[in-house]
Amino acid sequence: MALTAVVRIPTRALLRPWARLRDSALGWMEPVGGVEVSTQRFGSQRVLVEPASAAGVAVMTFKNPPVNSLSLELLTELVINLEKLENDKTFRGVVLTSDCPGIFSAGLDLTEICGRNPAHYAEYWKAVQEMWLRLYLSNLMLVAAINGACPAGGCLMSLTCDYRVMADNPKYAIGLNETLLGIVAPFWFKDTLVNTIGHRASERALQLGLLFPPTEALQVGMVDRLVPEDQVQSTALSVLAQWMAIPDHARQLTKNMMRKPTADGLLKKRDEDIQNFVSFISRDSIQKSLQMYLAKLRQKKG
Numbered sequence: 627m628a629l630t631a632v633v634r635i636p637t638r639a640l641l642r643p644w645a646r647l648r649d650s651a652l653g654w655m656e657p658v659g660g661v662e663v664s665t666q667r668f669g670s671q672r673v674l675v676e677p678a679s680a681a682g683v684a685v686m687t688f689k690n691p692p693v694n695s696l697s698l699e700l701l702t703e704l705v706i707n708l709e710k711l712e713n714d715k716t717f718r719g720v721v722l723t724s725d726c727p728g729i730f731s732a733g734l735d736l737t738e739i740c741g742r743n744p745a746h747y748a749e750y751w752k753a754v755q756e757m758w759l760r761l762y763l764s765n766l767m768l769v770a771a772i773n774g775a776c777p778a779g780g781c782l783m784s785l786t787c788d789y790r791v792m793a794d795n796p797k798y799a800i801g802l803n804e805t806l807l808g809i810v811a812p813f814w815f816k817d818t819l820v821n822t823i824g825h826r827a828s829e830r831a832l833q834l835g836l837l838f839p840p841t842e843a844l845q846v847g848m849v850d851r852l853v854p855e856d857q858v859q860s861t862a863l864s865v866l867a868q869w870m871a872i873p874d875h876a877r878q879l880t881k882n883m884m885r886k887p888t889a890d891g892l893l894k895k896r897d898e899d900i901q902n903f904v905s906f907i908s909r910d911s912i913q914k915s916l917q918m919y920l921a922k923l924r925q926k927k928g
């Protein structure tokens with residue numbers, strides 16, 4: 627791929643995300659008898675975080691209607707809230723789920739990668755990388771409660787989790803469908819998929835941009851369990867309860883041993899990956915494909 631666009635990569639957003647967002651984490655920590663414990667709902671506008679009834683577990687719910695697209699704001703809030711959970715040693719596990727009926731996440735926000743300038747593409751891609759790195763290398767046990775459609779970036783987010791529970795509804799599908807939009811899933815999307823379903827299945831899924839209905843997703847290993855829609859979150863919580871029985875230290879070291887080499891692939895060339903993305907996404911032909919895809923989505927209603 628030609629590396630033509632050279633852009634300045636703004637770092638302010640993700641190095642100090644707190645500086646950009648009004649922190650609405652009221653009630654995050656309450657001093658009780660000199661010990662700080664998390665007691666109530668916190669989070670931010672688009673990412674709600676609620677301690678579950680089981681000790682040590684939180685539910686992180688994405689609320690970015692209509693489709694939980696991964697806007698820059700949502701990505702930033704996700705990273706902030708994850709970091710808060712990581713720093714609060716009372717939490718060991720998190721369920722990730724959606725507040726948008728029938729949709730886990732529609733993936734990257736197409737309005738962030740269409741019709742903007744190179745500096746914006748760079749800032750946005752850095753936020754996507756940051757989301758992936760933080761989730762993929764999280765010390766917390768992460769379980770995705772996939773309660774709806776889960777294409778592209780939404781699928782990637784779920785693949786960073788340690789376990790995936792999906793609603794058994796044939797209307798929903800999950801997969802990395804980038805080629806259908808005329809774009810190419812980056813190597814770290816590919817690596818995450820290969821680590822989950824293996825090389826041959828990934829090769830086919832990525833080339834064809836396959837969106838798997840739940841039964842097929844289970845067969846190929848993209849999700850770990852299917853349950854009726856109203857049991858997705860409770861099942862995710864009971865899976866976490868089983869994982870909690872494993873000593874954290876040993877589990878965390880094992881997770882890191884399994885995942886660090888993949889994450890290092892991106893960490894070693896983050897800036898190059900951003901330059902690649904910016905030069906690819908800025909091409910006229912790619913912008914035209916994305917505009918046509920967005921127009922088709924918008925026309926669906928009309």
Ligand SMILES: CCCCCC/C=C\CC(=O)SCCNC(=O)CCNC(=O)[C@H](O)C(C)(C)COP(=O)(O)OP(=O)(O)OC[C@H]1O[C@@H](n2cnc3c(N)ncnc32)[C@H](O)[C@@H]1OP(=O)(O)O
Pocket residue numbers: 692693695729731732733734735736737775777778779780803804807809810811812902903906920923924925926927
């Ligand atoms: C070298 C690097 C290369 C680049 C690598 C890029 C990597 C990742 C790619 C992505 O993640 S791109 C995003 C891919 N996502 C999709 O293909 C999903 C598209 N959306 C849908 O299929 C459907 O919207 C849905 C999620 C199945 C939901 O269907 P539903 O019928 O409930 O809702 P819609 O009417 O389709 O949509 C409502 C509303 O939302 C807008 N919208 C949908 N998806 C997106 C999105 N990803 N980004 C921004 N906006 C989105 C849709 O246009 C509608 O808008 P309005 O008409 O209400 O204005």
